[in-house]
Amino acid sequence: MPAGAQPAMADGERAAFEAYARTGQRRLYRTAYLLCGDTEGAQDLTQTTLAKLFQHWRRASRADNLDAYAKTVLVRTFVAERRRSVRDLLAHNRNAPRPHPNPAPGADLRVTLLALLAELPPRARAMVVLRYWDDLSVATVASLLRCSESTVKSQCSRSLVRLRARMGDVQLYSTGS
Numbered sequence: 001m002p003a004g005a006q007p008a009m010a011d012g013e014r015a016a017f018e019a020y021a022r023t024g025q026r027r028l029y030r031t032a033y034l035l036c037g038d039t040e041g042a043q044d045l046t047q048t049t050l051a052k053l054f055q056h057w058r059r060a061s062r063a064d065n066l067d068a069y070a071k072t073v074l075v076r077t078f079v080a081e082r083r084r085s086v087r088d089l090l091a092h093n094r095n096a097p098r099p100h101p102n103p104a105p106g107a108d109l110r111v112t113l114l115a116l117l118a119e120l121p122p123r124a125r126a127m128v129v130l131r132y133w134d135d136l137s138v139a140t141v142a143s144l145l146r147c148s149e150s151t152v153k154s155q156c157s158r159s160l161v162r163l164r165a166r167m168g169d170v171q172l173y174s175t176g177s
């Protein structure tokens with residue numbers, strides 16, 4: 001067997017992974033959608049996460065909390081991919097960014113908020129999503145993103161200020177219903 005290659009997965013292990021993938025896919029997709037802001041990106045991120053889990057299933061299946069392990073893989077994959085795409089974009093596009101108009105006051109709050117989340121840097125966006133949508137503790141988010149708790153607190157605070165400023169008149173947070 002070549003160095004680094006893993007032995008084939010046993011039928012029981014494959015069945016355990018398939019069962020987890022069926023039950024956990026929706027939870028992973030929900031977080032992926034909030035991170036990516038679009039269905040195709042969320043589907044790709046979810047599938048990439050499941051592929052990585054499959055590849056390392058022996059280790060993943062021994063985790064104390066498999067859902068937390070999977071969410072860690074998802075978030076770290078998102079941040080790594082976004083860093084790579086931002087670097088590529090900056091290398092190929094030297095034009096100044098175009099200013100985004102303020103969202104229309106009548107726009108659906110959810111759509112507006114997703115659009116504004118997309119303006120945040122990947123790591124800050126991941127922190128806001130994990131902290132406020134997934135309702136994870138500061139310590140858990142810090143652990144997931146391999147940073148200090150004070151970094152999570154300051155990044156979330158700055159991101160919320162930025163989101164509130166961009167929300168403008170929409171910050172009444174009413175949905176009109």
